[in-house]
Amino acid sequence: MYVPVKGGERAIENAHKLLAEERRGNRDTPDLDVAQIDEQLALAVDRVMTEGSLYDRELAALAIKQARGDLIEAAFLLRAFRTTLARFGYSIPIDTGQMVVRRRISATYKDLPGGQVLGPTFDYTHRLIDFSLLEGADPENLEEGESDMGVTPHVLNILDREGLMEPANGSSGAQERGEDGEVHVGDLTREPLEFPADRDIRLQRLARGDEGFLLALGYSTQRGYGRNHPFAGELRLGEVRVGFVPEELGFEIEIAEITVTECEMVNQFKGSKNVSPQFTRGYGLTFGHCERKAMSMALVDRALRAKELDEEVEAPGQDEEFVLAHADNVEATGFVEHLKLPHYVDFQSELELVRRMRAEIEAAKVRNGDAEQIEAAE
Amino acid sequence: MSDNHEPLLVVDGLSKRYGAQLGCRDVGFSLWPGEVVGVVGESGSGKTTLLNCISARLTPDDGVVRYRTRLGTLSDIYQMSEPERRMLMRTDWAFVHQNPRDGLRMKVSAGANVGERLMAVGARHYGNIRGAADDWLSKVEIDTGRIDDLPATFSGGMQQRLQIARNLVTGPRLVFMDEPTGGLDVSVQARLLDLMRGLVGELGLAAVIVTHDLAVARLLSHRLMVMWRGEVVEQGLTDQVLDDPQHPYTQLLVSSVLQP
């Protein structure tokens, strides 16, 4: 006898048990330590912190463990946790000019003050599988390098000094200021996303956005869909201090030191016969070491400035609503995956409609056929 | 050069279907040098399908479209090689779209828009190209001071005039126009019609103009074809067709318009 499906409670419970089992895998293999993820899958942790928009290495590593290595799922876990946290206030903007640089390169100059610092990079490795890692070989110990290279100036300041660079706050200049005359920076986590969005909101959205999505969009601008002639002016990775002024103290204290990746693109000059040409900017910033993301973000940031720079908006990468509405992978994954939820009521209605339309067309065919036969007979 | 006693364009038995939907059926007509033919009818009557088929933009299912090239021979445009056909389309022919955005390059200046066809056929002297652009902008009554401006900064009427200049710069002999005054307000329409009539007369252009506006047809065309349900139901001299319509549909069409 047919029994209608009812209540999935037990099914769900069992599914969760299975999931836990699969997550653990073969019990002969040692359980993965969160510290191991943090240390040895550090770039996954960085990505999850960035897209989860919470700087906490241990939590991010734990989320990766729980998500079985599904990084979008892990970012989702982190976001869901973040939203429960009490907010004490806003930190003082970090100063990347004061960064203790571990990696810093510029593609626009062969050499420059502070030098090109390759740092830990895949860039010039040959992508050959290193079978020695199978045996768990440790690399040779590095000698302690000379510490503290001092403060490294931003590359774009060099162009800026000559007036070759547009001001950092863009050509629109006038930023929103509050009654106290302070520059007001929006907060995407407190206010809904509204269009048109200013650059502060756009950058926040991009910073949280999906690496793959931004990568593809940035790539599309390079291939002619909204081209903006980018040069990697500077890419830097290192540690910066985070300062905070607690109201009860009234002075700044250092609350953290975090790792960030910053990318400043130098783009296509604007100008005409009358207006001096200048280079324009695209900006990318991420938690941890997320170079690909920072670069993609900078490309897309620049592309999204099309309107402000009087460029025609013609490509997906320049379309603010398109980009910002779809950049967030937690939102995107939710909606794509919701298709797995039951939709049978809607589907039933569609089914009925399609059947009816087909029947009507069949009926019409029969009628016409009769008519033609009659005509032929006459 | 062929003399004016031979037709420039000969269309015969032209048909086009879109699946079960009829585009146009068994259309035939000839067009002589310097002659302007109007094609009128309501939306869906097949006028635009006809225009696209005879201007090498839409391959017909049946029928022949022949054009007398500058060599004097009458050639089937769908039998030509693609380079020949495309050359024809960008030198000897012009196509004016209803929406100027479809016929202009919105990202380059007015001057570049006018100069493009010249460069496409090998013009390589910047000064001369610019001179021609300048000349054509004044012919279509656009302030030559706007030569370096983007078309997006132009009004609808100016964009339409720029499209015409861009098309006529290579000295075509045949112009196809698809509702050239559609989308413009009435005073702007009048100015554009006046300009087009002047240019067509002055340059001795042959033209096929598709319009649903009988006033436009009366003002510009020597001859008129009335289309209804994909077929030409009546054709003749413009005044004759409009003042003494024979086909019931034409009578309906004419009576539905306020007489001037």
Place this chain on the structure above:
Amino acid sequence: MAETSGYNFAYLDEQTKRMIRRALLKAIAVPGYQVPFASREMPMPYGWGTGGIQVTASIVGRDDVLKVIDQGADDTTNAVSIRKFFKRTAGIETTTQTHEANIIQTRHRIPEEDLRADQIMVFQVPIPEPLRFLEPRETETRKMHALEEYGLMHVKLYEDISQHGHIATTYAYPVAVKQRYVMDPSPIPKFDNPKINRSPALMLFGAGREKRIYAVPPFTDVHSLDFEDFPFEIQTWREACALCGATGSFLDEIVTDDAGGRMFVCSDTDFCEKRREAGHAGPALAAEGAV
């Protein structure tokens, strides 16, 4: 350096090399025409010279001497990396001296020294399609090439002049090869364009990510697009090279301090060193010598 075991000579298997050589032959037979080829995954990322590396790997023999430059210099990281790759996978001899090499793989420059008929230049190409930024669709651009519809290219140059007073393209400056195909010479500065025209050396261009190979055979006419009244011009500098004093070479700007200090030096490091060895000295060295 020891050769890497487990891989074929010069990394690619012989079948792949044969496929690439066929594409190369076709490219040479139709100068400037972009020949599609089945580009392979390489152990470097796309965009880092995989096209050039595949071309070099397909033509290199055991007796060849390879030079690799990036931005004109042998010591730039990517050049070092690629040179090392071929040393490792082919065990061939490499050099930094232009005259010693018979294969020169390059990114963004052509050496200053005149090339010879027994030399082959291999260019790394990011975007092979010169019309790409005017028309992003491949189906359209291939048709434009086939029908020789290049008016749009001149529209771009016209627009440059009308908006800036001169042609504003400075690198990847489009050329017409043998009065037929318009070609992207890869992002070399336009300064290097004249070196391709009627060069005795064979010029091969490989684009790995975009899967295209094209070529300019020796002694082929290569014309940089321009207008009669705005003829093609190359970059010039007021300064001479600070190290070797050269005045006719392509110069890089080097920022020397945080206060706007800078100097100009040859981008072609081999050329610059040779001149210094021959006793030439630019302002920077002359000043040092005087101390």
